[in-house]
Amino acid sequence: MTKRALVMLTAFVAIVVFGGAAMLYSSRDGSTPQAVAVSSGDSLVRPHSPVMGSEAAPVTIVEFFDPSCEACSAFYPIVKQIMHETGEDVRLVEAARKQDKFQPVLEALFANQAEWADHGAPDIEKAWQIAAGAGLDLEPARKDATTPEVDAVLAQDIADVKANRVEQTPTFFVNGKPLTEFSPQGLYDLVKTEIQAAKSGS
Template identity: 30%
Template sequence: MKKLTKHLIVAAVLLAGFAAALGSYLLLRPDDGSGSGGPDVRPAARAMPVRESSHRLTDPADSELTLVEFLDFECEACGAYFPVVERLREEYGDRVTFVARYFPMPGHRNGELAARTAEAAARQGKFEEMYTKLFTTQKEWGESQEWKEGVFRGYAEGLGLDMKKFDADLADPETAGRVQEDQRDGLGLEVQGTPTFFLDGRKIPNPGSYEQFKALIDERLPG
């Protein structure tokens, strides 16, 4: 996999900072009735970085460390970190558990829909495949004011999903509720923007390069 260029990492860090400032306002403010606000999501009373139900991209039998990412599929900074996380997965897949948690920002037209799309795919055992598809195609649908359900249905068809079940799951309130469960944990853990990473339960500053990320993991791995 190609190494992420330096300028892209810098852009990711800057975008993450902007998302943190703007995202906390968007997520926590009350809906003004205009339809621009998100669902009324409250922080979890006992927030946890990872739960048994959380989606694991890798789940080694003898995991020595857990890396959790609260993400928004439409977030450009998350898209920039995606190849970094994939490269880390390649290197540490047999030692580190990688967990993806939903934290869609209401300021993104299709962020919550993308999260429900991934969750609907998860109900057919295709979470990782949809996770990858959404990030690798982000430039094709992200930052759009148009509703992209048709695009996402095309991705589901391409993955060979049962479309009748996919459509039902996408519309199921329990699917939206599952996304909100992750958001509640994130808010309870003071996640204010995306991506936000937790390494063995502790929130870490977003690393500025793959090498910095690797160093943070290496210093926490035993031996």
């Protein structure tokens, strides 16, 4: 990927993905959960990170991802299924959005990934158009992409990526532990292990 393409993709992701305070997924009853306040000292969970699930959940999944990443697209339904199956025991920390359109935009980007996320040269303008088709209002979105607020969120996220040694997407942490067996079953097993440990008090 060229530096120019990386900068353009970063700006696009910044506005579509970062900067708000709403949840990635809908709750099990179809309503939209509210953001949970978190400590600004946690490099995995920041105040701008939305949290889906109970604040009291004993297990927290944190995901670093990229909408142009094929593996991220493949894991998307798997993470949703884990959240559905584990109910109140697990919460998910993801990226937020400003226009309350994160989930439909992300799903549209994943569904049309082959059209815009060409390896090494993502078509950012095409991604914007796909986002618009999913309901994103492009005029304010493009303006928001250049704000100091988004710049600050990006700078913090880049620092957190380095601090947590994230070298690929998706990268998962479960209760702060990195997922070392990178597979859907590996993620499921780590979540289950953490749930059992929390319930047994160990």
